[in-house]
Amino acid sequence: MSLDLKFTYTEKKDTRSGFGDGFLEAGRKNPNVVGLCADLIGSLKMGDFQKEFPDRFFQTGIAEANMIGLAAGMTLGGKIPFAGTFANFATGRVYDQIRQSVAYSDKNVKICASHAGLTLGEDGATHQILEDLGMMKMLPHMTVINPCDYNQTKAATLAIAEHEGPVYLRFGRPSWPIFTPAVQKFEIGKAWKMIDGKDITIFATGHLVWEAVVAEAMLREEGIHAEVINIHTIKPLDEEAILESVKKTGCSVSAEEHQINGGLGDSIAQTLARHNPAPLEYVGVNDSFGESGTPTQLLEKYGLNAENIVKAAKRALARK
Amino acid sequence: MEKQSIEQLQKICTQLRRDVLRMVHAVQSGHPGAPLGCAEFFVALYFDQLHHNPDFQMNGKGEDLFFLSNGHLSAGWYSVLARSGYFPVEELKTFRKINSRLQGHPATHEHLPGIRVASGSLGQGLSVALGAAQAKKLNGDDKLVYILMGDGELQEGQVWEAAMYAAHYGVDNLIATVDYNGQQIDGPTTKVMDLKNLKAKWEAFGWEVNEIKEGNDMKAVLEGLEKAKSLSGKGKPVINLLYTEMGYGVDFMVGTHKWHGSPPNDEQLAKALGQLEETLGDY
Numbered sequence: 001m002s003l004d005l006k007f008t009y010t011e012k013k014d015t016r017s018g019f020g021d022g023f024l025e026a027g028r029k030n031p032n033v034v035g036l037c038a039d040l041i042g043s044l045k046m047g048d049f050q051k052e053f054p055d056r057f058f059q060t061g062i063a064e065a066n067m068i069g070l071a072a073g074m075t076l077g078g079k080i081p082f083a084g085t086f087a088n089f090a091t092g093r094v095y096d097q098i099r100q101s102v103a104y105s106d107k108n109v110k111i112c113a114s115h116a117g118l119t120l121g122e123d124g125a126t127h128q129i130l131e132d133l134g135m136m137k138m139l140p141h142m143t144v145i146n147p148c149d150y151n152q153t154k155a156a157t158l159a160i161a162e163h164e165g166p167v168y169l170r171f172g173r174p175s176w177p178i179f180t181p182a183v184q185k186f187e188i189g190k191a192w193k194m195i196d197g198k199d200i201t202i203f204a205t206g207h208l209v210w211e212a213v214v215a216e217a218m219l220r221e222e223g224i225h226a227e228v229i230n231i232h233t234i235k236p237l238d239e240e241a242i243l244e245s246v247k248k249t250g251c252s253v254s255a256e257e258h259q260i261n262g263g264l265g266d267s268i269a270q271t272l273a274r275h276n277p278a279p280l281e282y283v284g285v286n287d288s289f290g291e292s293g294t295p296t297q298l299l300e301k302y303g304l305n306a307e308n309i310v311k312a313a314k315r316a317l318a319r320k
Numbered sequence: 321m322e323k324q325s326i327e328q329l330q331k332i333c334t335q336l337r338r339d340v341l342r343m344v345h346a347v348q349s350g351h352p353g354a355p356l357g358c359a360e361f362f363v364a365l366y367f368d369q370l371h372h373n374p375d376f377q378m379n380g381k382g383e384d385l386f387f388l389s390n391g392h393l394s395a396g397w398y399s400v401l402a403r404s405g406y407f408p409v410e411e412l413k414t415f416r417k418i419n420s421r422l423q424g425h426p427a428t429h430e431h432l433p434g435i436r437v438a439s440g441s442l443g444q445g446l447s448v449a450l451g452a453a454q455a456k457k458l459n460g461d462d463k464l465v466y467i468l469m470g471d472g473e474l475q476e477g478q479v480w481e482a483a484m485y486a487a488h489y490g491v492d493n494l495i496a497t498v499d500y501n502g503q504q505i506d507g508p509t510t511k512v513m514d515l516k517n518l519k520a521k522w523e524a525f526g527w528e529v530n531e532i533k534e535g536n537d538m539k540a541v542l543e544g545l546e547k548a549k550s551l552s553g554k555g556k557p558v559i560n561l562l563y564t565e566m567g568y569g570v571d572f573m574v575g576t577h578k579w580h581g582s583p584p585n586d587e588q589l590a591k592a593l594g595q596l597e598e599t600l601g602d603y
Contacts, residue, residue: 034458056458058489063481066447070485073451076436077459078379081451097478101444105428105437 003217006195006228009177015207016114018150019171020045022157023082023112027053033161036071036083038064043173044084044114064089068097072107080108080161086120087113087170088129095135102166103139110160111136111168116146117257118285118302119174119207119295128290134262136168137235143188144234146170146256146264148209150178152232155186163188170206172257174295177210191238193245197227200313201245204255205231205264208283208304212255215309226313234264239271246272251279251316255309257299260284279319281312324367326538331599332367332403333359333538337569338596339399339603343415344583350416350424353579354470355396357501357564360541361468362400369545371463374405376433384463385452387437389445390470390499391425392581398422401434403600412603443476445469446496450486453494464552465494472504475513480525486557487526495548496527497560500535503577518561528556535564570595 027033027049034056037046041059050057060067064085071081083090090113091098102109113132120128136144143165147153153171160167194209195216204212209230216226227245231238246252252272254265265282272280285302299305324332336359344350355362366372370384377383388397395415402409407421414420421432425440437448449467456463473479486494498518506512515521522529528551532544544560551558566580567573570592573584584592 058454060485061481061488063478063485065444065478066450066481066485069444069447069478069482070451070454072437073448073453074455076378076380076385076452077455077461078381079455079458096441097444097447100438100441101448107437 003214004220005213005217007179007213009179011178012175013150013178014173014175015147015150015153015171016043016045016173018147018153019112019114019157019169020048022154024048024052026158026161027056030080030161032078032080034058034074034079034081036060036067036081038062038067038085038089040085043086044112046084064094065097068094069101071109072101072105075107075109080110082110082112084112084114086127087116087132088127091132091135092129099139103141106141107166108164109166113168113170115173116170117172117206118290118298118304119172119257121174121295121298122292124292125289130259130285130290131262132170133234133256133258133264137267141166142235143167145188145232146206146234147232148206148230149176149180151180151182151184152186155184156232159186159188172207174207176207179210179213189233189236189238191241192230192232193227193241194230195226195228197225197249199225199249200317201227201229201249201252202255202309202313203229203231203242203252203264203268205234206257208255208257211304211306211309214306215313218306218310219313224313224317231264234267237267237271242268242271243275246276246278251320253281253283253309253312253316255283257304258284260286279316281316283309283312326542329363329367330538332363334569334596335403335598335600336363336396336399338593338598339412340395341584341589341592342602343395343412345589346413347416348583350395350583351392351581352395352583353503353566353573353577354390354499354501355393356570356573357536357566357568358393358396358468358499359569360536360538361497361562362396364538364541364545365466366400366404368542370466376406378436380436380452381459381461382463385436385465387439387445387449387465387467388426389439389467390442390473391439394424394426397426406434407432409603442470442473443478446479446482449494449496450482450491453491454489456493464549466497467494468497468499470504471498471500471502471515472509472512474498474515483522483525483527490555491557492553492555495552495558495560497562499564500561501564501566503566503580505577505580507577522559526556528558530558530560532560532562535562536568
């Protein structure tokens with residue numbers, strides 16, 4: 001029996017391609033947009049921009065710390081640098097450079113991080129960063145965005161080009177359902193209620209928004225009506241949308257391809273603890289590194305797929 | 321800015337040294353040694369070399385830019401910024417105090433004019449300066465970008481990432497300077513982590529190396545910086561090896577790492593100030 005999904009797809013594509021296409025379009029719109037990449041131009045899908053604007057693109061070699069500093073310096077001439085590499089090297093490896101030269105110095109740098117999370121797949125745990133959202137959201141001044149599919153990633157890329165201030169944009173490698181509209185307005189910091197419900201709220205970010213859409217249909221078959229909210233912006237968090245939904249549903253689940261420690265769920269828990277301490281269950285990686293495998297296998301093994309969101313929802317409902 | 325005579329510039333150096341010592345003494349914290357050694361460089365740069373607007377604009381378009389990568393020299397930088405008109409000299413007395421724009425290490429957060437990026441965590445300034453220099457090229461801006469680093473700072477790996485990058489892209493509108501005083505917090509660089517043949521290292525990385533052997537002689541510094549300027553614009557990044565003495569200008573502070581990060585007490589301050597004439601008026 002097939003599920004009655006509220007959102008469907010006809011095509012799959014990687015979110016990094018949404019970034020690459022959005023980046024090219026941002027470059028066409030604004031001559032101040034420039035690009036930097038640490039020897040991963042193909043992986044980041046930055047090649048089309050490089051080809052069209054070779055003078056505005058800087059291959060930095062395998063030297064991420066230097067790349068972050070370069071990007072900070074380029075903002076001084078009014079440039080809007082998009083610095084791209086894998087999420088692991090875009091955060092943990094260069095945390096101090098981002099902290100001092102970008103965030104503390106309030107520089108208009110866009111840190112563009114691909115291959116985030118478990119769905120990087122076969123490369124294994126060295127590359128599967130699951131702590132990046134936490135590290136980035138802790139930095140004052142930093143905006144943190146984790147879009148869910150190709151279309152939303154493209155829209156987010158265009159939006160951050162017009163946003164003044166440092167941004168961390170996280171996306172990924174796997175081919176993933178395209179279930180949001182091709183034309184959409186991306187509002188930084190504004191959560192998107194995708195599905196109305198009354199019994200429980202599922203707050204999801206990144207690839208797991210799709211899993212939340214599937215979980216909603218599974219729960220509905222059992223007579224449970226879940227609200228699905230797409231939290232594409234981890235920081236600033238749309239607290240108003242979170243509180244409004246939980247006021248109605250009375251409990252919630254957070255779902256993210258990230259450590260539970262320091263992730264989206266933590267941010268939601270802070271909000272709920274202050275204003276409405278309703279039951280919250282977490283779907284995320286539980287204090288563990290990843291490993292090699294296919295994206296689907298990894299999401300299943302580490303408890304991050306739709307089935308696990310359903311289980312978490314039932315735990316939360318039982319605590320109401 | 322009108323050109324000043326060497327004598328006038330030397331007087332400003334003496335005042336800068338007084339400022340530095342009084343600033344770190346007042347809060348009993350900070351780093352007096354290196355800014356004492358870099359007084360000639362700071363003054364030559366701000367009062368002679370830089371084409372800059374004291375009417376500060378963060379984007380720095382159409383003017384020469386300076387970055388201080390070894391941010392612990394903040395007291396010296398703040399003094400030269402104030403003395404060259406970026407902010408009131410009186411404000412030097414707020415150095416390192418609560419609610420001040422003059423943070424322990426340079427920061428943009430409090431909007432102190434003259435500062436374009438935070439520094440203090442070492443090794444990051446050259447990358448930032450390179451980015452600014454490349455943005456100037458993209459903007460058709462023919463002004464130069466200057467950056468000062470410590471010699472101990474060269475132990476940071478990021479410096480060499482940036483060094484490789486600068487030569488690869490031929491960033492020739494950048495003039496870097498190493499404060500080559502041979503000292504760092506834990507002792508002489510030769511003992512802590514030997515830099516060995518620094519000139520050969522930079523040359524091997526593809527830089528034009530300009531040695532300024534007497535970094536505490538105003539005439540030599542001016543000539544050295546002029547030469548560096550003449551070497552710019554020729555396809556290669558330029559670096560000055562500026563031989564200075566940490567603690568220069570005060571007989572009991574010179575040539576040792578002891579005053580790298582330690583302020584003088586009341587008696588030591590009085591003794592030091594006795595060797596430095598008040599030329600422009602204390603803040």
